[in-house]
Amino acid sequence: MRVIKSDSSGIYAYQKYFKQIQANGLGLVLWQMTPAGKRQVFQSKLNSFHFESNLLHFELPPGTSVSLELELFVYSDFGPFIFKTNLTDIRDSVLSAAIPGEIKILDNKDDPPEASENVNFGGQLGGMTNRPADRIDKGFMRVKPMIERTSRDQEFLNAEFDSVSLDDEDKLFAEKRESPRARFKVDKFVKVQTLESEVLQILKVFDLSRGGMGFITLEPQLFPKGSKILIVGFEGFNLDDPLIAEVMSQRGVDEHQIEFKIGCKFDQGQD
Numbered sequence: 001m002r003v004i005k006s007d008s009s010g011i012y013a014y015q016k017y018f019k020q021i022q023a024n025g026l027g028l029v030l031w032q033m034t035p036a037g038k039r040q041v042f043q044s045k046l047n048s049f050h051f052e053s054n055l056l057h058f059e060l061p062p063g064t065s066v067s068l069e070l071e072l073f074v075y076s077d078f079g080p081f082i083f084k085t086n087l088t089d090i091r092d093s094v095l096s097a098a099i100p101g102e103i104k105i106l107d108n109k110d111d112p113p114e115a116s117e118n119v120n121f122g123g124q125l126g127g128m129t130n131r132p133a134d135r136i137d138k139g140f141m142r143v144k145p146m147i148e149r150t151s152r153d154q155e156f157l158n159a160e161f162d163s164v165s166l167d168d169e170d171k172l173f174a175e176k177r178e179s180p181r182a183r184f185k186v187d188k189f190v191k192v193q194t195l196e197s198e199v200l201q202i203l204k205v206f207d208l209s210r211g212g213m214g215f216i217t218l219e220p221q222l223f224p225k226g227s228k229i230l231i232v233g234f235e236g237f238n239l240d241d242p243l244i245a246e247v248m249s250q251r252g253v254d255e256h257q258i259e260f261k262i263g264c265k266f267d268q269g270q271d
Helices: 011-023 151-162 168-176
Strands: 002-005 028-033 039-044 046-050 055-059 071-076 081-091 094-098 102-105 127-129 189-194 200-208 212-217 228-234 237-252 260-266
Touching: 011 046, 011 102, 151 237, 189 212, 212 237
Parallel strands: none
Antiparallel strands: 002 102, 028 039, 028 071, 046 055, 055 094, 071 081, 081 094, 081 102, 127 200, 189 200, 189 228, 200 212, 212 260, 228 237, 237 260
């Protein structure tokens, strides 16, 4: 992760990010944490930014509840990056907030990517697309072992499982696990759907094995322990038959409890 400050050395990078987001109408995820610890999340866009007045202006969706007293967190797939700021005004359908003192770039790239690279991936915090997984009949789901999968699925999944390697930490505990988890050397994204929603989420893979996987999300409440989820694909590949998994654990992966790792176990190992 790389941090950009709003001083003279970082102001050019700020301008590049905000200009691309506004010009291309890119979606943002905004949220506030209530005193009770509840995360209030909503989608928005950047209407304008003014360095002279030190203000950002965001769209406020109808019916959305926000508070001037609470910090505002902002996440963008474009970068991806995250920052927190304070609201200064709420008027009509516009939120005004101070330009943040720093922006955290989550993937350590030296320069902002072009807008064309923003392909609805949720980065480390999780993104959503309204495209339904309409080929899945959730009422008649059946776990398929690897041997019963299509040759297309078998070839892809075996390549994914074999492409990861255990890091030093996992090697210490590998003998105690039925299927030791391993991490990709490069960022990978998984397509996840819950049984309660048609919304398809594209989330960053944390670790993977033939017995299960972990992924990163901004909204852990969507994945309660014991619930079932569908793994319908990875990045540009859609599985012919989804992997069915049970959520086994949740844990925060950063000091602010913004990102959460969801640990899942496949209903049947994919050996």
